[in-house]
Amino acid sequence: MKRTLEEHAARFDEKAGEYDDSKSDEYHACANLVVEHASPGEDDVVLDLATGTGAIALALAPDAKRVVGRDISEGMLEEAEQKAADEGLENLSFGHGSFREPNYDGPVDVVTSNFALHHLSDEEKREAIAVIADLEPRKFVLGDVMFFGEPDPDEPFYSPDVDDPATVGVLADAFTDAGFSLTAVERVHDQVGVLVAERSSTAGDAVGEE
Numbered sequence: 328m329k330r331t332l333e334e335h336a337a338r339f340d341e342k343a344g345e346y347d348d349s350k351s352d353e354y355h356a357c358a359n360l361v362v363e364h365a366s367p368g369e370d371d372v373v374l375d376l377a378t379g380t381g382a383i384a385l386a387l388a389p390d391a392k393r394v395v396g397r398d399i400s401e402g403m404l405e406e407a408e409q410k411a412a413d414e415g416l417e418n419l420s421f422g423h424g425s426f427r428e429p430n431y432d433g434p435v436d437v438v439t440s441n442f443a444l445h446h447l448s449d450e451e452k453r454e455a456i457a458v459i460a461d462l463e464p465r466k467f468v469l470g471d472v473m474f475f476g477e478p479d480p481d482e483p484f485y486s487p488d489v490d491d492p493a494t495v496g497v498l499a500d501a502f503t504d505a506g507f508s509l510t511a512v513e514r515v516h517d518q519v520g521v522l523v524a525e526r527s528s529t530a531g532d533a534v535g536e537e
């Protein structure tokens with residue numbers, strides 16, 4: 328991580344009020360794909376990590392049983408809470424939590440995260456994916472800045488001083504090492520994509536039952 332959690336939280340506290348006003352087409356395309364792939368059922372609990380102002384959480388709430396949003400920035404969480412109240416959504420709850428310490432130990436069916444995991448180093452991303460796997464969701468849908476080709480620090484989708492995007496290969500390895508199977512890869516841009524990881528437990532369970 329190129330900045331501490333506190334530094335990242337302070338950066339987002341500062342921009343929380345204007346955050347929703349300055350999003351790229353690629354951000355919107357990525358967020359839409361995360362929502363589409365998450366596709367929770369009416370009995371599903373969704374955990375949205377690094378929820379920010381709640382873009383993904385609010386979009387999923389009408390279809391899910393419950394959505395839990397976690398973030399390290401109180402300013403972003405306050406915006407999310409206000410938006411949920413304005414929309415009259417009551418099956419949402421927001422609170423402090425990070426990728427590696429989500430501060431949530433209830434049941435979870437689907438984990439989502441959009442445009443945030445790139446703040447962690449590759450080793451920290453691996454730790455975060457392992458923590459998420461331990462929550463035993465059916466599916467983890469990750470939208471983020473990620474490299475499909477050669478990393479180009481001059482491109483606009485990340486700031487090299489604060490961001491640390493991974494290659495798609497590094498993320499795919501981290502998912503499979505944590506027991507997920509990658510079931511979809513969506514390329515939005517050379518540096519933006521969505522990965523869908525599902526738990527590959529069925530075969531193991533069947534063997535264990537014999």
Ligand SMILES: C[S@@+](CC[C@H](N)C(=O)[O-])C[C@H]1O[C@@H](n2cnc3c(N)ncnc32)[C@H](O)[C@@H]1O
Nearest residue numbers: 339377378379382399400403425426441443446
């Ligand atoms: C670019 S915003 C994305 C917010 C939201 N997911 C969206 O799609 O609009 C990144 C968010 O990640 C949060 N964040 C950064 N590092 C984090 C960490 N280690 N754990 C949890 N949240 C983190 C920031 O506070 C910020 O709200």
